Amino acid sequence: xxxxxxxxxxxxxxxxxxxxxASRILATEGKMPDxxxxxxxxxxxxxxxxxxxxxxxIVKVSKGSEKDPRPMPKPVPSCRQTVMDGMEVQNLTAPxxxxxxxxxVEFLLINHPLDCPICxxxxxxxxxxxxxxxxxxxxxxxFARRTFDMIDIGDKIKLHMNRCILCYxxxxxxxQITDGRVHGVISRGDHAEIxxxxxxxxxxDFSGNVIDVCPVGALTDRTFRFKSRVWFTxxxxxxxxxxxxCGKTAVWLSGNxxxxxxxxxxxxxxxxxxxxxxxxxxxxxxxxxxxxxxxxIERHSVISQNHYESLRQLKVDISNQKKxxxxxxxxxxxxx
Amino acid sequence: xxTKLLLNNEHIPGINTLQVYRNNGGYAxxxxxxxQMTPEAIVEEVKISGLRGRGGAGFPTGMKWxxxxxxxxxxxxxxxxxxxxxxxxxxxxxxxxxxPHLLVEGMITSSYALGCNTAYIxxxxxYFYVSRILENAIAEAYAAGYLGSNILGTGYNLNLYVQVGGxxxxxxxxxxxxxxxxxxxxxxxxxxxxxxxxxxxxxxTVVNNVETIAAVVPIVNNGGEAYSKIGIGKSTGTKLISxxxxxNKPGVYEIELGIPVEEFIYSDSYCGGIRNxxxxxAVVAGGSSVPVLPTELILKTAAGQPRLMSYESLSExxxxxxxxxxxxxxxxxxxxxxxxxxxxxxxxxxxxxxCGQCSPCREGTGWMEKIMHKILDGHGTLKDVDxxxxxxxxxxxxxxxxxxxxxxxxxxxxxxxxxxxxxxxxMQPSSIKDVKHYYRLNNIEPIPA
Amino acid sequence: MLNNLNIMNNEIKFSAEALAIxxxxxSRYPDGKQKSALLPVLHLAQAEFDGWLSVPVMDYVASLLSxxxxxxxxxxxxxxxxxxxxVGKCTLEVCRTSSCWLMGAEDxxxxxxxxxxxxxxxxxxxxxxxxxxxxxxxxxxxxxxLQCGAKYHENLTLEKVDELLDKLATDNKRTTxxxxx
Ligand SMILES: Cc1cc2nc3c(=O)[nH]c(=O)nc-3n(C[C@H](O)[C@H](O)[C@H](O)COP(=O)(O)O)c2cc1C
Ligand code: SF4
Ligand code: FES
Ligand code: FES
Numbered sequence: 001x002x003x004x005x006x007x008x009x010x011x012x013x014x015x016x017x018x019x020x021x022a023s024r025i026l027a028t029e030g031k032m033p034d035x036x037x038x039x040x041x042x043x044x045x046x047x048x049x050x051x052x053x054x055x056x057x058i059v060k061v062s063k064g065s066e067k068d069p070r071p072m073p074k075p076v077p078s079c080r081q082t083v084m085d086g087m088e089v090q091n092l093t094a095p096x097x098x099x100x101x102x103x104x105v106e107f108l109l110i111n112h113p114l115d116c117p118i119c120x121x122x123x124x125x126x127x128x129x130x131x132x133x134x135x136x137x138x139x140x141x142x143f144a145r146r147t148f149d150m151i152d153i154g155d156k157i158k159l160h161m162n163r164c165i166l167c168y169x170x171x172x173x174x175x176q177i178t179d180g181r182v183h184g185v186i187s188r189g190d191h192a193e194i195x196x197x198x199x200x201x202x203x204x205d206f207s208g209n210v211i212d213v214c215p216v217g218a219l220t221d222r223t224f225r226f227k228s229r230v231w232f233t234x235x236x237x238x239x240x241x242x243x244x245x246c247g248k249t250a251v252w253l254s255g256n257x258x259x260x261x262x263x264x265x266x267x268x269x270x271x272x273x274x275x276x277x278x279x280x281x282x283x284x285x286x287x288x289x290x291x292x293x294x295x296x297i298e299r300h301s302v303i304s305q306n307h308y309e310s311l312r313q314l315k316v317d318i319s320n321q322k323k324x325x326x327x328x329x330x331x332x333x334x335x336x
Numbered sequence: 337x338x339t340k341l342l343l344n345n346e347h348i349p350g351i352n353t354l355q356v357y358r359n360n361g362g363y364a365x366x367x368x369x370x371x372q373m374t375p376e377a378i379v380e381e382v383k384i385s386g387l388r389g390r391g392g393a394g395f396p397t398g399m400k401w402x403x404x405x406x407x408x409x410x411x412x413x414x415x416x417x418x419x420x421x422x423x424x425x426x427x428x429x430x431x432x433x434x435x436p437h438l439l440v441e442g443m444i445t446s447s448y449a450l451g452c453n454t455a456y457i458x459x460x461x462x463y464f465y466v467s468r469i470l471e472n473a474i475a476e477a478y479a480a481g482y483l484g485s486n487i488l489g490t491g492y493n494l495n496l497y498v499q500v501g502g503x504x505x506x507x508x509x510x511x512x513x514x515x516x517x518x519x520x521x522x523x524x525x526x527x528x529x530x531x532x533x534x535x536x537x538x539x540x541t542v543v544n545n546v547e548t549i550a551a552v553v554p555i556v557n558n559g560g561e562a563y564s565k566i567g568i569g570k571s572t573g574t575k576l577i578s579x580x581x582x583x584n585k586p587g588v589y590e591i592e593l594g595i596p597v598e599e600f601i602y603s604d605s606y607c608g609g610i611r612n613x614x615x616x617x618a619v620v621a622g623g624s625s626v627p628v629l630p631t632e633l634i635l636k637t638a639a640g641q642p643r644l645m646s647y648e649s650l651s652e653x654x655x656x657x658x659x660x661x662x663x664x665x666x667x668x669x670x671x672x673x674x675x676x677x678x679x680x681x682x683x684x685x686x687x688x689x690x691c692g693q694c695s696p697c698r699e700g701t702g703w704m705e706k707i708m709h710k711i712l713d714g715h716g717t718l719k720d721v722d723x724x725x726x727x728x729x730x731x732x733x734x735x736x737x738x739x740x741x742x743x744x745x746x747x748x749x750x751x752x753x754x755x756x757x758x759x760x761x762x763m764q765p766s767s768i769k770d771v772k773h774y775y776r777l778n779n780i781e782p783i784p785a
Numbered sequence: 786m787l788n789n790l791n792i793m794n795n796e797i798k799f800s801a802e803a804l805a806i807x808x809x810x811x812s813r814y815p816d817g818k819q820k821s822a823l824l825p826v827l828h829l830a831q832a833e834f835d836g837w838l839s840v841p842v843m844d845y846v847a848s849l850l851s852x853x854x855x856x857x858x859x860x861x862x863x864x865x866x867x868x869x870x871x872v873g874k875c876t877l878e879v880c881r882t883s884s885c886w887l888m889g890a891e892d893x894x895x896x897x898x899x900x901x902x903x904x905x906x907x908x909x910x911x912x913x914x915x916x917x918x919x920x921x922x923x924x925x926x927x928x929x930x931l932q933c934g935a936k937y938h939e940n941l942t943l944e945k946v947d948e949l950l951d952k953l954a955t956d957n958k959r960t961t962x963x964x965x966x
């Protein structure tokens with residue numbers, strides 16, 4: 001089994017493991033602090049051929065392998081690069097790499113509306129986390145941001161293309177877990193957009209999962225939109241007998257009202273099991289579910305801080321959001 | 337007389353027809369290869385020849401061919417890259433239009449060497465009329481028994497097809513080309529796997545430039561050894577150079593690699609000097625993506641040696657003082673040219689052509705174009721010049737395919753060698769009109785923007 | 786956004802000859818890889834159906850190749866030669882990249898704009914001309930240049946442009962990439 005060392009933490013992993021997977025194993029087994037795991041915005045373990053697009057997961061390979069110890073000339077995407085025996089990888093320990101990653105984050109943000117205060121995804125947005133952790137304060141981009149019209153994809157899903165970072169996860173989800181893809185990426189370059197082109201509804205039992213895989217607030221659940229900030233809801237592990245999916249979900253409660261149902265996500269933000277649309281949209285009574293208990297949100301994200309830590313932290317986050325907002329063009333913040 | 341291997345017969349009337357082409361020695365390499373040589377022997381000759389890919393990267397062709405995987409029962413493909421979209425490059429079009437049979441012949445000989453029974457020529461959609469010329473040549477070759485089944489009675493079968501693109505520079509990148517040939521968006525694939533292992537339809541595939549394939553013909557005819565004696569150092573053979581811009585004789589020239597750049601620009605056998613008696617200001621030597629060099633560095637290296645038209649000499653000094661041979665798109669600019677405005681056309685080009693898959697290229701190219709536009713409009717600041725520099729450095733090396741670098745390098749080089757010009761735009765916006773030389777040339781009043 | 790619903794009452798169907806060409810195109814690829822014919826078939830469709838690809842036309846192409854409509858939209862919107870909106874009978878595609886710019890492409894563009902009273906991307910009011918500035922067409926040595934249909938018009942001067950526009954207007958025919966030149 002090849003041995004790989006990431007920021008000084010070593011592990012033996014099966015042949016074909018990627019650097020990202022190896023670092024997640026290290027973190028899951030408690031052998032390395034979570035912070036050393038590279039951030040991933042487009043890779044998704046469950047989706048074949050995902051990853052490689054966003055470039056946030058880049059790492060520096062300072063030693064290629066035991067056989068060929070030369071360093072790799074460019075940063076590599078850790079989600080796609082497989083390990084070799086003796087490989088040494090630098091993530092947080094390489095300042096030049098962190099600067100390169102900050103550059104990638106800046107690219108992702110230049111056309112992203114800084115409308116977190118009115119975005120439904122705020123609090124569980126991976127881009128928000130990413131920019132807190134890896135970005136620079138302020139923006140050097142002074143031009144008008146790219147804008148698109150909002151689209152309803154059927155009566156359950158809202159597509160807010162301005163926020164999309166083109167991770168391709170939703171397209172791959174639609175292709176791989178539903179039986180017919182009607183939406184995809186159209187146009188080229190920075191005009192590219194996720195679209196059904198002629199706004200066909202995605203009607204398929206599993207189509208709702210595209211909402212859960214979206215790392216930002218581009219695809220949101222219309223049955224939940226603006227009902228509440230996520231951090232004012234209580235996520236509970238719940239299950240029901242379902243003949244379409246595993247029936248194991250997270251239900252997001254306010255008092256005894258089920259505001260939203262999602263798949264359960266692991267600490268890397270990935271869905272544990274796909275769920276069907278019936279569980280997601282139609283089971284909105286507390287009586288539909290067997291509640292197992294409060295869901296532990298492990299990720300060190302804005303949401304867990306708000307939810308499980310002190311109120312003081314909430315204030316910090318809100319003021320951070322305000323700061324972010326100040327640097328944005330006021331004109332760019334369109335209502336909804 | 338300088339040696340010509342590809343364009344030696346270009347002036348013979350009717351050379352585009354099979355009859356005339358064959359009367360002038362055409363299809364000899366097919367006869368020789370299929371009847372007298374094993375595929376391995378041809379690959380060996382190509383290795384000996386030292387031929388390097390003419391599409392831009394200059395990778396040794398023989399080595400590329402020997403990487404082709406050969407699992408039993410799986411078809412292999414040869415795909416000719418005729419997407420030619422790098423600004424400043426038009427040699428492939430010239431070759432295909434003038435001597436289409438040379439490419440067809442090269443495709444047959446090369447396919448035989450690689451063990452392919454199906455081959456495609458992927459040509460950019462804008463060259464639709466050239467695709468018809470190729471299709472006619474292919475039809476003639478079928479009729480003469482050079483294509484189809486049991487070619488020349490040797491038992492070797494080959495089908496050759498032309499595929500037109502839809503308008504996208506990125507389809508010149510070999511994996512984007514394969515995607516496009518599969519009827520998809522031209523998004524470059526994430527490598528590995530490389531096409532030699534999993535290319536077209538997941539099968540082992542070789543992608544080669546038009547000129548590379550054509551060069552296989554003289555290599556098989558005369559032997560790799562003879563080819564390797566032409567040229568200089570690791571730049572063997574001849575190269576087609578597309579010369580454009582402010583020169584007296586723009587056009588496609590076949591040169592022996594290694595002639596001095598100065599000779600190429602000023603000799604009457606080639607560019608014939610700068611138009612209208614002007615002075616040379618700068619050259620983009622290998623297509624839009626290679627670094628621009630000012631006169632002093634394009635004619636001589638930093639060490640004071642004459643700069644030669646070869647892979648090694650042009651890149652001597654790295655990017656600090658050198659450039660690249662690239663695809664051989666040689667763009668010449670005279671003393672009145674605005675480097676900033678010229679760079680703007682490149683930056684706009686890369687923004688237009690980015691496929692949009694990976695964030696640094698998708699977002700960075702558009703950002704650079706906007707800043708360039710701002711500078712040209714006279715609203716730029718010195719900080720914008722530094723920002724441009726920083727953005728290009730953050731794109732370079734962080735993208736899926738080399739388009740990111742191709743977009744970054746011209747920006748870096750223009751700022752490196754012509755920073756004073758950016759500063760002039762930023763400090764004295766009124767100087768902008770002075771450099772619009774063509775207004776003067778054409779006696780036109782500039783129309784206020 | 787590219788949401789143009791085509792309001793065409795005519796039935797969308799290739800002529801028998803065009804269908805034969807499609808069939809022949811598909812035969813160039815291995816079995817099951819008929820999607821490979823998508824780009825050439827879209828060119829054919831654009832030439833057959835008024836110079837642009839409406840949604841019903843794209844859906845028709847999808848059905849011919851047994852692929853999903855979204856696969857056609859994705860491709861048609863990626864490549865610059867496919868028009869997703871109606872265009873004039875003759876599209877003047879003027880190169881504006883480096884070598885052409887050096888040789889005066891801006892003057893050519895401005896001349897066409899003034900003469901036709903349209904801007905880049907617009908169609909003249911008589912529906913005859915659409916002006917499009919494009920990136921390098923591989924004709925840099927004969928700059929400035931423009932492409933109209935399949936034909937390259939090279940070494941342009943303002944006079945040559947005038948002659949060309951006069952001739953195209955007199956011919957009054959739709960030009961396509963498939964024209965024989
Ligand atoms: C953005 C981009 C555009 C390219 N365009 C072309 C092209 O138009 N023609 C070409 O032959 N190679 C082009 N290439 C190089 C090809 O990827 C590939 O290296 C080449 O076709 C290999 O053939 P060769 O070894 O014969 O040069 C391009 C590469 C990149 C990254
Ligand atoms: S570098 Fe640019 S062109 Fe290449 S894959 Fe990335 S976005 Fe596409
Ligand atoms: S997660 Fe690896 S490139 Fe996006
Ligand atoms: S720059 Fe215009 S054709 Fe190349």
